[in-house]
Amino acid sequence: MKKHKLSVSLEPLKSKIKFFEPMKKHTSLKVGGPAEIYFQPSDLDELGLFLSNIDNDIPIFWLGRGSNILVRDGGISGVVISSSLISKKIEKIDNNSIKVGANVPCTMLAKQCIRWGMAPSEFFSGIPGSIGGALAMNAGAYGHETWERVDSVKIVDRLGGYHTRKPSEYKINYRSVVGPPDEWFISANLIFDPNKSSSLEKQKEMLSKRKNSQPLGKPSCGSVFRNPEGNFAAKLIQDSGLKGFRIGGAHISTKHANFIINDQKASAEDIERLINYIQKKIIEKFDIQLECEVKIVGNL
Ligand SMILES: Cc1cc2nc3c(=O)[nH]c(=O)nc-3n(C[C@H](O)[C@H](O)[C@H](O)COP(=O)(O)OP(=O)(O)OC[C@H]3O[C@@H](n4cnc5c(N)ncnc54)[C@H](O)[C@@H]3O)c2cc1C
Structure with missing residues (x-):
């Protein structure tokens, strides 16, 4: 594995950085060799500091909840950024829309939206990934997909800059989303259908279907x-x-x-x-x- 060096300006983040962290600890398949550099920021300031101080040629892999990746045994060269401690809030904007952090689990999003009566949100229930992962994959189930609900997303770029983007800036297909390179989702504003109301029954039905078939x-x-x-x-x-x-x-x-x-x-x-x-x-x-x-x- 190629060795990459970190700049001395990252000294203050030393306790958040691990070297050769086994990825099998962070994937639902429980396999995967080491991440050369594994960074887990505690907040957006640490993330910004890190991104604005790493060399341009170090590859970055963004890790969500690791439920849709197969990491090879030789591990990942460069940096793996685990966002598990940041962007974990869900806020209600109005009766039909929310702002959700990229690291909120899809299951938690479903739970909260059902409580607020927002639909269709039940389909997020059994998806074990994060909202960031769901945005990256256009995750979906039972006839619904993540991007049907997206009004806008906030992203961070390689230099640590934040921008807001609209769905029209992405090529979105079944389980596939292509956007500008080297950008990662930090949060999303989602809009639900004002003519639909959420249903605990529907959620239970979906979860039981999953349990019986998976x-x-x-x-x-x-x-x-x-x-x-x-x-x-x-x-x-x-x-x-x-x-x-x-x-x-x-x-x-x-x-x-x-x-x-x-x-x-x-x-x-x-x-x-x-x-x-x-x-x-x-x-x-x-x-x-x-x-x-x-x-x-x-x-x-
Ligand atoms: C039991 C089981 C059931 C599942 N059921 C479904 C299902 O019904 N429907 C479905 O669509 N999927 C399903 N999945 C797959 C998986 O849960 C989804 O694809 C999920 O959206 C992945 O999210 P994650 O946070 O785990 O992403 P990860 O696995 O960590 O990453 C997946 C990809 O997304 C990228 N990524 C992650 N976070 C971000 C971010 N913030 N910004 C940019 N890129 C990011 C990663 O770099 C990687 O390329 C299932 C998986 C399991 C294990």
Whole structure:
């Protein structure tokens, strides 16, 4: 792994910086080699100080709650910024809109919005990531997506500057968001539908559907593949007879074929090999290229 140096002006942040922090501690798949430099700011001032003092050529990876990443065993070169201590507030703006910090868990957002009667918000309930991660992925469930609700976002750039952006500045698709490079979400203003009211019943129904169809509570990253147009990745994998198929410490869930479970101390390599194997089999059988929803990052 390439060694990067930090400037002496970052001395005051010494206690917030770790070197070679194992990423397996920070991902829902429970795999991943070390982050060369792992920075966890306590507030936006520390974040600004850090960003304005690191060299331009140091790569930065932004970590949310780690529920949609596969970090390779060789770890991540450069800096990983964990935002878990900042941007954790939800504020009501008016009866239909809120401002939410990027590190608020989606589950907490759903809970609060349902309490305030704002809908549709129930779909956020079972998504284990942060709002920042949901914005980066256009996370969604049961026919709804994060960006349907976005009025504006606040971002921080590589130099520590803050800007407000509108949805029109992003290319937004199913589980995919492309915006200006080297910018990260700090908060979002969301608008809910004034003609709809939230429902605890609907939330319960969604959570119970999830519980019945997904292997919750086991190390996974949720759906590994995006659904190809007009089809379902899980159905294609199931119809290929791959449920339960194992490589090393990881196997394809017998409950939901689009989930890979790390049940026997898998390496990231086991999981990536399993991903490649599934893709190869689905091309052979159906001539369909499955694309990863999970973000594979780091060094082999
Ligand atoms: C059991 C289970 C169920 C799941 N169910 C669903 C589901 O129903 N629907 C769904 O869409 N997803 C689902 N997921 C996947 C995952 O929870 C979502 O993709 C979530 O939005 C990821 O958020 P995170 O904070 O964990 O992001 P991370 O996994 O930490 O990061 C994912 C990507 O987002 C980027 N990112 C994170 N925070 C920011 C930020 N503030 N600014 C810019 N970029 C950022 C990261 O750099 C990375 O590229 C599930 C996962 C699990 C484990």
